[in-house]
Amino acid sequence: MAGIRAAQKEKTRRALIQAAMNQLSAEHGYASLSLREVAREAGIAPTSFYRHFQNMEELGLTLVDEGGLTLRQLLRQSRQQIAKGGSIIRASVTTFMEFVSNNTAIFRLLLQEKSGNSRDFRLAVTREVEHFTAELVDYLVAEQKFTRELAELQADAIVRIVFSAGADALDADHKEKQRLTEQTIAQLRIVARGAEATRLAAKTKE
Amino acid sequence: MAGIRAAQKEKTRRALIQAAMNQLSAEHGYASLSLREVAREAGIAPTSFYRHFQNMEELGLTLVDEGGLTLRQLLRQSRQQIAKGGSIIRASVTTFMEFVSNNTAIFRLLLQEKSGNSRDFRLAVTREVEHFTAELVDYLVAEQKFTRELAELQADAIVRIVFSAGADALDADHKEKQRLTEQTIAQLRIVARGAEATRLAAKTKE
DNA sequence: AAATTGAGCGAACACTTGTACTCTGAACTG
């Protein structure tokens, strides 16, 4: 029952995924990914590809899922940073930026396919990002006592700003990344202040 | 000196650009654009393409420029709306969203190539967006008396939020677009309030 | 021990791709 056969299959499956990842770069996106090249890098014949995935699309969706997993790791890591105390905003933004630097290929994939050419891809990415936003909403409601409505507005704005800055960070050198990080932190502080002011304005109206 | 020849050349050049535009859709991006198909739709032989562009890349950059032109139209239109009085934020966001709806193909191109696979493309798009941000900064400094630093933070945040919402609007139906518009307006109000609060905080500190 | 399964291979097929070359004929120039 060792499943030496199933284990081997899983291994080359991982090799295929890894090969696809390796070929994703700033210059070559998912769209220009070729079955034959992926198979070559994974060390199998082109035809054997079909033992693992029906299409390139199926491989692609697997990559997006992989990216979602990574995003969830990021969430966990952020929560740990927050638990340690200190500035929540600063901690979150810096962990996010570090993550972008360490997982460039996968972030690029997510960002590209978010406005890419396959509806399934777009939906898959949107789902992952929404998961991210939802976590933030929960935090704002539970810890900071915002109304759900205001929390949703705020969280959505934050995610838009942070992901957009993350996209810019993909191309940036170290110095530029630092600038982006500080800028994003300052912007989130503005948003936080604005949300706070909005909450007060709503309260005094009652 | 009529230039009946030059006119014809310009005409088929426009036909090529138009053909390329037509082939850009939610399903078919720039990356999967083929010289032969573009030439076919423009009604010329594949080889004649080279009389007008050296590469597909050159055609692509032309499309991006075209998009930049469109963005500048948007700016002008927004300013007219603002001059009419009323809510600046509401006017700007609604004109932006209308523009996205009416120029879907070109916006999709800009959004995709902003994080696309050609460095030249990314730079070209970034340049256009920066132009957009710069205009907003000028407005905030001149009309609202913000410091340049705060205006830049605010403008950049606004552009990130609006363009990100615009990207979502590409796929959305009418109802969803309205929701997005209202949401974006509310978010920009939060940012405005936050910036205002930040300005006050800085002042009292002096 | 015999039978079955299935990952991986190699050959082959029917395309599509970009691009180099040569030629034509209408528009322009002197």
Place this chain on the structure above:
DNA sequence: CAGTTCAGAGTACAAGTGTTCGCTCAATTT
């Protein structure tokens, strides 16, 4: 009017693409 220019067409080629088919042979099951 003769000569030149040049947009566009046609042919051809080499290189790549995804996918089907039948085969092998080790792992697994009966």
